[in-house]
Amino acid sequence: MPRPSKRSRWLARLHAKIADIRRDFLHQLSTRLIHENQVIAVESLSVSNMRENRCLSKSIGDAGWAEFVRQLEYKARWAGRKLVRVDRWYPSSKRCHACGYVSPKLPLSVRRWTCSACCTDHDRDINAAHNLLAAGLAVLAHGETVRPECMSVDAQWLGSVKWESLSL
Ligand SMILES: [Zn+2]
Incomplete structure (x- = not known):
């Protein structure tokens, strides 16, 4: 087998270094979220399905969403926190x-939008986080069949994560 070239060894080291930095970032973030929140709501995403969508696959792969949720799960177990998965079809961004x-359309490129019903201006990720929290609380309180429309959110004790905001 031919010896790897100097350039390919350099490239391999660079990839390893980037992977280390990402892993470290995800560990720091998951530890902080578990430490600061009693309940964390995450979207229950089918990562393998979304990888088939070329527009989404890069950010999902880069952010290591599955690994991130795995870290949140075991850290939540250790710390006695609650991790709630919200159905991936719940329109957390468009609501x-x-x-x-619920806005009929909201392409991924639109990061800010104004509600046409009540004129509230939304940051896409923050609005989605509010909705995920409310949905997560509803799941905790009543099980997954209950719709979360009526839930109020005490943001002080809650965290939520939307995968779109995790692109590194
Ligand atoms: Zn509105």
Whole structure:
């Protein structure tokens, strides 16, 4: 077998270094979220399905979502926190957390939007986080069949993570 070239060894070291930095980042973030929150809501995503979507696959792969959720799971178990998975079909991004209106379309490139029903201006990720928290609380309180429209959120004790905001 031919010896790897100097350039390919350099490239392999660079990839390893980037992987280390990402792993370290995800560990720090998951530890912080578990430490600061009693309940954490995450979208229950089918990563393998989304990898088939070329637009989404890069950010999902890069962020290591599955690994991140795995870390949250075992750290939540250790620390006695609750990790709630919210159905991946729940429209957390398109739903206005202020009035419940669901926007018919919201392409991934749109990072800010204004609700056409109540005129609230939304940051896409923050709005989605509010909705995930409310949905996560509903799941905790009543089981997954209950719709979370009526839940109020005490953001002080809760965290939520939307995978789109985790692209590194
Ligand atoms: Zn609204």
